[in-house]
Amino acid sequence: MDPHLLRTFVAVTRLASFSAAARELGYTQSAVSQHVAALEADLRTELLTRRPVAPTPAGERLLEHAGPLLLRLDAARADVLRLAAAPPGRVTLAASPLAVGPALLAVLPTTGVTLRVLPPDEVPAAVATGGCDLGLVDGLAAPSDPLRLPDVAPLTVTGIGEEDLAVLLPAGHPLAGRAAVRLDDLADARWLDAPGVGRPLTAARGSVRYEGTDLLALCALAAAGHGLVLLPPRVAGAAGAGVCVPLSAPRLVHRTELLAPKVVTGAAASLAARLTAGSRDGH
Numbered sequence: 001m002d003p004h005l006l007r008t009f010v011a012v013t014r015l016a017s018f019s020a021a022a023r024e025l026g027y028t029q030s031a032v033s034q035h036v037a038a039l040e041a042d043l044r045t046e047l048l049t050r051r052p053v054a055p056t057p058a059g060e061r062l063l064e065h066a067g068p069l070l071l072r073l074d075a076a077r078a079d080v081l082r083l084a085a086a087p088p089g090r091v092t093l094a095a096s097p098l099a100v101g102p103a104l105l106a107v108l109p110t111t112g113v114t115l116r117v118l119p120p121d122e123v124p125a126a127v128a129t130g131g132c133d134l135g136l137v138d139g140l141a142a143p144s145d146p147l148r149l150p151d152v153a154p155l156t157v158t159g160i161g162e163e164d165l166a167v168l169l170p171a172g173h174p175l176a177g178r179a180a181v182r183l184d185d186l187a188d189a190r191w192l193d194a195p196g197v198g199r200p201l202t203a204a205r206g207s208v209r210y211e212g213t214d215l216l217a218l219c220a221l222a223a224a225g226h227g228l229v230l231l232p233p234r235v236a237g238a239a240g241a242g243v244c245v246p247l248s249a250p251r252l253v254h255r256t257e258l259l260a261p262k263v264v265t266g267a268a269a270s271l272a273a274r275l276t277a278g279s280r281d282g283h
Helices: 003-015 018-025 029-043 057-084 120-128 215-223 233-239 266-280
Strands: 048-050 053-055 091-095 113-117 134-141 156-163 166-169 229-231 243-249 253-260
Touching: 003 018, 003 029, 003 048, 003 053, 003 057, 018 029, 053 057, 057 120, 091 120, 091 266, 120 134, 120 253, 134 266, 156 266, 166 215, 166 233, 215 229, 215 233, 229 233, 233 243, 253 266
Parallel strands: 091 113, 091 134
Antiparallel strands: 048 053, 134 253, 156 253, 166 229, 166 243
16 A cells, blocks of 8 residues: 555545645645545545545545554654764754653753643654654553553653642632542543643543643633643642642552653753653652
């Protein structure tokens, strides 16, 4: 299966338009149509309906494979190019919003670094495909357990910190006066749906969906009663909004991990070493 044809198919499906895909990819509309037709001929089945432009059941199944396949190809290309490239003079570090914490701030150089804040789901791919030199990603885990990350490429993963968690409640919430809460106490609660920061513990039934990465805005939404959010206490405390109540059960922690390609040199290697050393020193 030709990856060029597959990329064209994915673009047409995402944009629901042959002409829009042609503009995005820099092809003529005729070339885009030929690409899709060639892929359909190769697979001996129709992948797209034309009016409207939408994937057929076979096209839907192909899309399930296409994203990981193309991402893995991009990751392989980036991995090989790193071997021949000179060490970058400037480090680009991808970090999910909640990963920008004490472990990073304690060792971040004052110059030579570009910090790119991305949703957690986008950090592994940014490192794997060479868009960023290193990544910091966070999530919920049992103590000492690794995060469940997508298998986008052979990356080196190092845990650099774990923190306790707390629920951010509105000041008038019935549980705001508790010394701690259990997740079972919040079985009927609404959780904010904030994919740019992290996934809610439960389905966000009817709650506000926040698509940004600004933690202050997220905390303000929780404090105003639009849904609960689970955060490290340092984040909720810095926001100065709502009431932060520690989570006592189940035993979960906020874990941060460093993602690096197999080949890391120059300033990127130095920053990676400082981050892992900082975690051993208790930052």
